[in-house]
Amino acid sequence: MGRLSVATKMDFLPLFRAFRETLKAFPNAWLILAGQEQPIGFAQQLQHFADEVGIRDKLITLTDIPQEAKPALYNCADIFVSLSDSLQENFGLTVLEAMACGLPVIASDWDGYRELVVDGETGFLVPTWWGQCDAPFNLIALAGAWETEHFYLAQCVALDWEKLENALQTLLADSELRREMGHQGRLKAEAYDWQNIVSRYEQLWQESTRFLFNPVTPASNFAVPQFFETFRHYPSHILQEDTQVMLTSLGVALSEGKEWLLLYDELRFVLDEGLLELFKDALSESPCSFGTLLRRIRTYRPDCPRLWVEYHILWLAKQGFVALRQRSER
Known part of the structure; x- marks a missing residue:
């Protein structure tokens, strides 16, 4: 519902393989990928990978979805899955949209996603792993190719594959659990209504002015970023x-x-x-x-x-x- 991008959103191959295993118990399940493909032609590459994994006949890919069609598409689904592994993903608007539409969410336990999804209540969080192997890619930032560095860094963000597969099968097996988690998710999404958020932004701006001339920490040099040291709090485990x-x-x-x-x-x-x-x-x-x-x-x-x-x-x-x-x- 956002972007279909391996560089700035998620790697779809882990989901493809987990879905293939899930089909053994739930052969009537379908996987829908919906969003704007980046780059153009990426959806075709995903179809190729789906063919290699063996799920092409159970995959539907939708691109360039009109804004007005999104609520209907959410309402056609039983589960929403977003396994972000990108350093630039610090919130997840599509996760919130899915919750507002009453869907249980399976999301990676990754930075802002863990603040949106309450594990076991509004969905499931899939634990993530990372390591201090960023040094070769920090220098790529000097070339200004941020999507390139983000792609390579995301490829070493691991998921707990077993937990992902269990989450899929648990929700597919229990319609009442899906309904209850979706209901709780809808209630949580109400906290992000603009009427509630704007006043919190105003409060944050006022608090931030205190640090304008008296910074708490010295400014960092981001010409050559230290990605691991900056974002090591994103994953579940190191x-x-x-x-x-x-x-x-x-x-x-x-x-x-x-x-x-x-x-x-x-x-x-x-x-x-x-x-x-x-x-x-x-x-x-x-x-x-x-x-x-x-x-x-x-x-x-x-x-x-x-x-x-x-x-x-x-x-x-x-x-x-x-x-x-x-x-x-x-």
């Missing part, structure tokens, strides 16, 4: 030395040649497919800690930077091939 890493059933299928990697063209300049292959052997004895995994990888590639291993393992987790767990969750 990849740590003791984070547990394990192959999922999808990852096992990949290692057996029954599943395959799907890459956006831009990722071919960044992802090291040889390194991705090494993870198959390194994770043959899983679960293991990320620290252990890093040491195993370095037996094959002694000079491989930690941030590069982080980037690749987060990408694999994003696509559902590995699962990440805090040590206490094992």
